[in-house]
Amino acid sequence: MSSLKTSINKDMMRPTGRVVGIIKRNWRPYCGMLSKSQIKEARRHLFTPADRRIPRIRIETRQADTLEGQRIIVAIDGWPRNSRYPNGHFVKNLGSAGDKETETEVLLLEHDVPHQAFSQAVLSFLPKMPWSITEEDMKHREDLRHLNVCSVDPPGCTDIDDALHCREIGNGNLEVGVHIADVSHFIRPGNALDEESVKRGTTVYLCEKRIDMVPELLSSNLCSLRSNVDRLAFSCIWEMNHEAEILKTRFTKSVINSKASLTYAEAQMRIDSATMNDDITNSLRGLNRLAKILKKKRIDNGALTLASPEVRFHMDSETHDPIDLQTKELKETNSMVEEFMLLANISVAQKIYDEFPEFALLRKHPAPPPSNYDILVKAAKSKNLEIKTDSAKALAESLDKAESPAFPYLNTLLRILTTRCMMQAVYFCSGMDNDFHHYGLASPIYTHFTSPIRRYADIIVHRLLAVAIGADSTYPELTDKHKLAEMCKNLNYRHKMAQYAQRASVAFHTQLFFKTKGVVNEDAYILFVRKNAIVVLIPKYGLEGTVFFEEKDKPAPKLEYNSEVPSLTVEDTTLHMFDKVKVNIMLDDSNIQHQKMRMVLVEPKVSSKDEPEKKKKKLQK
Structure with missing residues (x-):
């Protein structure tokens, strides 16, 4: 009996404390709506923030009648000791609640996404148009315009970060190249354009608009690897045998001229076509064949393939209202591009770490604590399936085996649930950490190199790689691990907020969709x-x-x-x-x-x- 008593008491004993002083206020401007006072002609009203964790705020305003039903911004001025509510003041009217523009603005403000137009100071560092490649630009570059390079992206993509090529070389091996937009050529360390990009940290994709990390001239034009124009790139080129084993790796700044900008569906159609045998199609077939081998190796190594129920909205072209939803369908070509991006990221991670063991910017994915998997194991057990979680490989293999002929969707559900057990992947500085492992990809080292138009981390990685191969000079902040660690903290925060904002955007569009459906x-x-x-x-x-x-x-x-x-x-x-x-x-x-x-x-x-x-x-x- 006594042991039971102690266990109950232990569970009930929670450390408690009380606030005795506040050192730093974490106030920000809050979005929300006015709760108008019932008293006629009153000037004091309560404001209800959109974020339920924030208390209501007492404000004074004469415009209560016009502000009713509007989304507004209020700032806190102080919180008197004896008051139930903090005091604040009205800052700005955002527009009618429920209106799409207004709600998008609220969503961006509430998730702290910097989205104001780029300032003149920032724009002044953009190249002058018309722009063309100069002899100076070619000094540390290889001319790869003769290669049959092409890009494969979702339909309507204008910020094309990456392009690929594959060809046979004289010795019977294959040459495979991943060519990434050379954004760091245009964004130089420390200027206003660089400061703004690092502050934004990432491009945010909402359901119907994109908040760019870098100005449109770069994101959709000069850095976008569109077809039939010369573009500056950073290339990662491997010599591989037909079993997809890497024999040699080299990195070079380059100039490319993409021969085709394809969608995943178009690339798939070419690969499957019985009649097409042009250079681009053959290049795609080579890439696709190697990608399948690379994927198999990765999975044999213990990498996880997890499911997420992603949805895309079909928008009405006039009203931009969501009219239909479709669950994302993945083609073989999606996987093909992904395999080479992963390979490039791993190759670059190894190179910058070998060169700069103290200040490489890397990305890690910690293994979840075993207790995270309890719910997954129990759920599988209830369906007479066993999920092993002692390693990523064991988990991946038991997920593959967890099939039920009578219930085909069960495997997807298990994978969705597994995703929920995972930890967040984060950026870190190699000199400040000793665990580099990427659990989900089963890779001992990883970084982000392949999307510098939409992620600032990749720009830093490009700068490190450029110094490592002697294609660019370094600067003090690049080799300061404390500054890099601070930057990683901001990038991790921005990525997390972007993710939340994207989810909130999907939720809002789902509500619009069901508004008309009943x-x-x-x-x-x-x-x-x-x-x-x-x-x-x-x-x-x-x-x-x-x-x-x-x-x-x-x-x-x-x-x-x-x-x-x-x-x-x-x-x-x-x-x-x-x-x-x-x-x-x-x-x-x-x-x-x-x-x-x-x-x-x-x-x-x-x-x-x-x-x-x-x-x-x-x-x-």
């Missing part, structure tokens, strides 16, 4: 069971939501949660992880500032046998 009845799968709810995934829309079983003003159903199985019994119906269910989806816009998707379980039908009985008792009370 109530929709769809198949769903249970991803998680909670104590009083289930989290479901609707594959058709790549949409996730929570079905709550306790509702206001309704008698609470009998709920029994079992964390071992994971299952939740509602009255007489037991729901397990991965069960297929049917739900009604509708938009709940009762709170204009926090609109949300509401989901209600339709099948299996959960009914309470003693419903009338409960009502009777309630009345008697």
Whole structure:
């Protein structure tokens, strides 16, 4: 008995403390809406921030009537000790709540995404047009314009970072090249353009707009490796045998002239075509064949292939409203490009680390603590499948085996769940860390080199590589590991916020989509069971939501949660992880500032046998 007592007490003993002083305020301007005072002609009102974690703010304004129903920005001035609310003042009106432009602006502000137009100071460092390659530019460069280089990207892509080529060379081996836009040629260390790019850290892709990291002249023109124009590149060139083994690697600044800008579908069509045998098509076939071998090696090595239910919206060309959703379909050519980008990133990581062991900018993906996998293992076990998690390789292999002929979608669900168990990948400086391993890719070292138009980390990696091969000079900040570590911190923050902003954009567009749809009845799968709810995934829309079983003003159903199985019994119906269910989806816009998707379980039908009985008792009370 006593041991039970101590275990209970231990669980209940939580260290507590109290705030005695605030050293630094972390206030920022907040977006939200005015909650107008009920008192006529009042000047003092409360402001409700969009971020639910922020308290309401008391402000004074004479424009309450015009600000009602608008999204506004308010700043905090102070928080008197005896007041329930901080005091603040009105800063700016963003526009009507629910309006697409306004909501996008709120979303960017709330996720701290720098999105103002580029200043004149920044633009003054752009090359003057018309631009062309000079003899000076060619000094440290190889002329590779004769090669059959092409790019493969999603449709409508204007910021083309990378291009590829593959050809047979005299000794029977293959020469494979990854050519990356030479952004660091245009963005020189320390000027206003560089400072702005490092502050932004990354390009942010929302559903219908892109917030560029670098001005459009570079992102969509001079640095974009479009076809049939000369472009400056940084090339990583391998000599490989037909088994995709690397015999030699070299890096060079170059000039290329891409022969084709293809979409994934167009590239796939060429590879599969029975009649096409031109140089570009043959180059693509060579790349595709090698990529398959590289992918197999990677997977044999223990790399993970995880699923995420990604969704793209089809926009109405006039109104830009979402009219249809499609789940992303991946072609072989997506994988082909990915394999060579990964290979280039690994090759460059090794090179800059060999050259600068103290200040290489690398990217690592920590292995998750074993307890992260508990939920995955339990869920698989409930379907009589075993998931091993002692290494990435064991995990990858058991995921491959976890198939159920009667339930083909189960494997995807397990992979989605595995993604949730993972840690975040982060940038770090090699001199400040000793664990370099990239768990998801099963690579001992990794970095980002292949997307300098849309990621600042890649620009630093380009600068390090250029110094390593003698193609450019160094500068003090580049070899200061403390400055690099600070920069990595900002880049990790910006990447995280960009990810959240992208998710918020998808959520907002999903709401717009369902606004016109009314109530929709769809198949769903249970991803998680909670104590009083289930989290479901609707594959058709790549949409996730929570079905709550306790509702206001309704008698609470009998709920029994079992964390071992994971299952939740509602009255007489037991729901397990991965069960297929049917739900009604509708938009709940009762709170204009926090609109949300509401989901209600339709099948299996959960009914309470003693419903009338409960009502009777309630009345008697």
